[in-house]
Amino acid sequence: MAKSSERGRVTIYEVARAAGVSISTVSLAINRPHKVNALTRQTVIDTAVRLGYRGQAHIPAGKRIAVAAPFSTYPSYYLRLTGMLTYSSSADVDIVVHDLPSTAGSAAPVLDALPVKAGIDGIIVMGAPLSREATRTASLPGPPVVLVDVPDSSGLHPDIPVVLIDDRRGGELIGRHLADRGHRRVAFVHEPQRSTEYLSAGMLRAEGLSRHIEVVPCEAADLTALAVQLDSALADPRVTAIVANHDQLAAEIHAVLAERGPHSIALAGYDGSATSELLGITSVWQPFEESGRAAMRLILDLASGEHANLGSLVLTPRLMVRASTVPAATSPHD
Known part of the structure; x- marks a missing residue:
């Protein structure tokens, strides 16, 4: 008998x-069978x-959920x-999307005003930390809030559920992999972060690395x-x-x-995207869709009056090793 990962179910x-x-095919086969071919439908049902x-547990109907994130800056x-849409596909849930500015590019990255409008039953905020004022405006009897990809390092919002992917763990995975291949010093390239808030x-x-x-x-x-x-980093032997x-x-x-010709430098990325797979770049795969599904499940539970027992849900990334992380060249000074 299959072992369940969710309360015995x-x-x-x-x-x-x-x-x-x-999972979307399973959902369609059970809830909208006419949209799945007969063989697949029978396989799923069997x-x-x-x-x-x-x-699935009962999903309340007629809910309107606002989702705010820096979509145009980070396509991930x-x-x-997509995970949120998949989870809510069998319920009458209307998702209202709000595009936020890049957090890294903002001098004041915290979100002071949540996208609260008439008829909004819940709010999911991704990739943007909240100020204390933001949560005060969203306190009861306002709509509940769930955070995604927002580590609450300051402890400002202990009552707001958070869905995270373990970035420190992801950095450790790359660091251990490179160390095993003889690398001892790595350049970590990132966009400037204007705020330390x-x-x-x-x-x-970087800490994990x-x-x-x-x-x-x-x-x-x-x-x-x-x-x-890159010139500066590569000048360091x-x-x-x-x-x-x-x-x-x-x-x-x-x-x-590639423009500079043959080289022996190792390269790794982060996200596990189709681009990294196409280019053969070692990367850390993140369960993005799963984090979206988890956030939607939490917000619908809260919107229906259920109290979430979970303060934070931390998902685990996975290292995808490809040809780009070549072993370190041996040096007579090693």
């Missing part, structure tokens, strides 16, 4: 894994029956949104600055690897290095 994730399909799946938030994902990744390898911080606001930083704060930045570094 078989989950939709277990059914999807056993049937060899996505698997669900065999495992003892009883369906769309993947989290919050703990960013990049700061946590530093537990296994020496880290040289390199800020790059644009492609020109990136080229300068002890730097044998580069780690980018996210895959988009890793792809830009890959292009710059």
Whole structure:
């Protein structure tokens, strides 16, 4: 009998894994069977029956949820949104999207005003820390709030559920991998962070890296600055690897290095995107969609009057090793 990961109940994730399909296919086969071909539908149903799946917990109907995130700055938030849409696909849930400015590029990154409008039953904020004033305006009887990708390092919001992916752990995974391949000093390339009022994902990744390898911080606001930083890093013979704060930045570094001809520098990114896979760049895969599903589940529970027992949910990333992290070249001074 399948072991459940959720209070003794078989989950939709277990059914999807056993049937060899996505969770959205399982949801459609059960809730909208006319949208799935007969063979797939029968496979899903047979698997669900065999495992003892009883369906998802009740999702309240008629809810309107606001989702705010820096979507246009970091496309990875769309993947989290996909998870939210998947989870709420079988319920009457209206998702209202708000695009926020980049947190790293803001001198005052904290969000003082939540997107509260008439008829909003809950708010999910991703990638933007909240001020104390923001939570005061959202306190009861206002709509409940769930945070995603916002480490509450200051302890300002102990009553707000938080869904996180362990960025410190992700940095450790890259650091250990590079150290095992003989690297001892790495350049960590990231965008400038204008404010120190919050703990960013990049700061946590760098901290994780530093537990296994020496880290040289390199800020790059644009492609020109990136080229300068790479020149500076590569001028140091002890730097044998580069780690980018996210895959988009890793792809830009890959292009710059390719223009300069053959090299022995190792390169790693972060996010586990299709771009990193296409370019053969080692990266840390993050369960973005799962974090979105978890956040939607929490906010719908809160919106229906259920008290969440979970203060924070921390998901685990996974290292995807590819050809870009070549072993460090041996040196006569080693």
